Amino acid sequence: MEATANPKKSKRKFKQTKQLVRLAVNDGWSQAEIADACRTQQSVVSAWSKGTKQATEQQLKPLLEQFGHKLRRNTFKVYWNTDSETKKTSYYKLEGKVILNQASCYKKVQTYKKYIQIPTKKLVIHHQGTSKFRIVVQTRLKLSTGHELESAVDDSVWNSVITKQVDLAELLELIDHYSKEDLKSYPNEAITLPFIARQALLNHGFNIEGVVEVPAVW
Known part of the structure; x- marks a missing residue:
């Protein structure tokens, strides 16, 4: 499709x-x-x-x-995943240009009336050619103390799950489902992600069914 x-x-x-x-x-x-x-x-x-x-x-x-x-x-990113049951760690080299890298954050109190944004979830989209894509769903790793893992190399602090290859229509369905079901604790991101994803795809030259085009008149 x-x-x-x-x-x-x-x-x-x-x-x-x-x-x-x-x-x-x-x-x-x-x-x-x-x-x-x-x-x-x-x-x-x-x-x-x-x-x-x-x-x-x-x-x-x-x-x-x-x-x-x-x-x-020539365009790839490296991800890793640790199985929660077996504790086995796997490494992945995922090819394809990154179309979107969108973080979801929660507010953490730093001092009185001041907050810092802590990214704890991410959604990354790779374009793998001929209208084929993969989604990477990332969750921030934590230390045994419960604090978020930190590193100078941002890619190393995320546990990543890579989806099967999908076409554009399936990609949009997965993004909309992720927004509704997986971002319930992130109301701002849950509302805005469908727009942000479509904007990113349009900016990269993809045509999306249902988007109303309003052309300029020269």
């Missing part, structure tokens, strides 16, 4: 056009060969390689099929 219409999807600009073309050139492709594969002119490929123009995903389909995995491999 796709949440985008095919015509809109084919027009979506690929923000890593320059990097993808560079991968092809480094593999021995000439600009003429890239132009032939992508059914365009060499002058257009030249603009892609300089970063002055971006191609659509549809135009770059031949390059994405051959070099997309290398592009995704």
Whole structure:
């Protein structure tokens, strides 16, 4: 099930056009060969390689099929998870660009009438290509004293659960369900997360069903 219409999807600009073309050139492709594969002119490929123009995903389909995995491999994050029953710790290298990294905080009294925000939950979205995503649900680790674990490396203080790969429609369903069921103790985040997630996806070029477009008139 796709949440985008095919015509809109084919027009979506690929923000890593320059990097993808560079991968092809480094593999021995000439600009003429890239132009032939992508059914365009060499002058257009030249603009892609300089970063002055971006191609659509549809135009770059031949390059994405051959070099997309290398592009995704260059963007990853490392997570870990400790099973609450077995106490076994597993480490994960999750590929794909981070679309959203949203923390949920609770207020902790510091002094009279002053509060500090303590992040205790996080939701991270990775885009893994061709409208496929993974969600990482993170919970702040605690010391035996009950205090939140602290570190100069923020990624190390979170216990992470990685979902199966989902499409855009499934992603939005999971986010809305997470907001309603898992953020009951965080009313501000529970209300705003559906908006923040959709805003992030739109800002990264994804088209979302149900969003009313109000175009400018030039």
